[in-house]
Amino acid sequence: MAEPRNRYSTVSLVLHWLIAALVVAQVALIAAHDATEGPLSREFVNLHKSVGLGILVLTLGRLGWRSANPAIPLPPQTPRWQKLVARGTHVLFYVFLIAMPLVGWAASSAAGRDIVWLGLFEWPLLPVGGGRETAGRLMDLHELAAKGLYVLIFLHVVGALKHHVVDRDNVLHRMIPLIPRRP
Incomplete structure (x- = not known):
């Protein structure tokens, strides 16, 4: 019988932590957008859109x-x-990390707002009509999903810490190899 794996592959680790960092960046970008006005605020939104689409592709x-x-x-x-x-x-992480960028993309498309991915090229808009009203409803859904994602992140972190502190097993070591493996 094969020895069970005791940590995730390098690809899994990189994707996990890169997506996690990008999600944190998304929160910071929206906070920066909310705290600013004018062209700078729009730059934060444009970067938020680019990062969101990057999260979609990575997910x-x-x-x-x-x-x-x-x-x-x-x-x-x-x-x-x-x-x-x-x-x-x-499962819900995958649903949210796919649905949120799709809904944001659909909202931009409904409003007819271009998406320039990291300033490199125009991301194609989806064939979604409805104008500002539809875009507004989609953004409400996008923001509600963000709150749901915060709950998932909380559960995920609490679960990982519970395994490490209470159960004293190696579950956290699987995703953070720097944490010493317990015997």
Whole structure:
């Protein structure tokens, strides 16, 4: 029988932490947008759109990688309900990290607002009509999803810390190899 993996692959680690950093950047970009006005504020929004589309592409790549490289199972002593919550949280992460950029992209498209990806090229708009009213409804949905994502992040971090501090297992080591592996 093969030895069970004790940490995720380098590709999984890079995608996980890169997407996490980009999500944090998204929060900072919107905060900067809200705190400024005029051209600077629009630059923050444009960068937010670019980063969001980058998250979409990276998440699709991560989903593809994950389908070929399944998650490491939680320790056998983990209660079934915790395994279900962990699984549900991970599935919802993928849903939110795909849906949020798509909804933002659809909102920009409905409003007819160009998306210039990192100043390099124009990202194509989706064939979504409805103008400002539709764009506004989509942005309301986008903002509601952001709140849902914050809840998922909280659950994810609390779960990881619980494994490390309370259960004293190696679950956190799998994603942060700098943390020493426990015997």
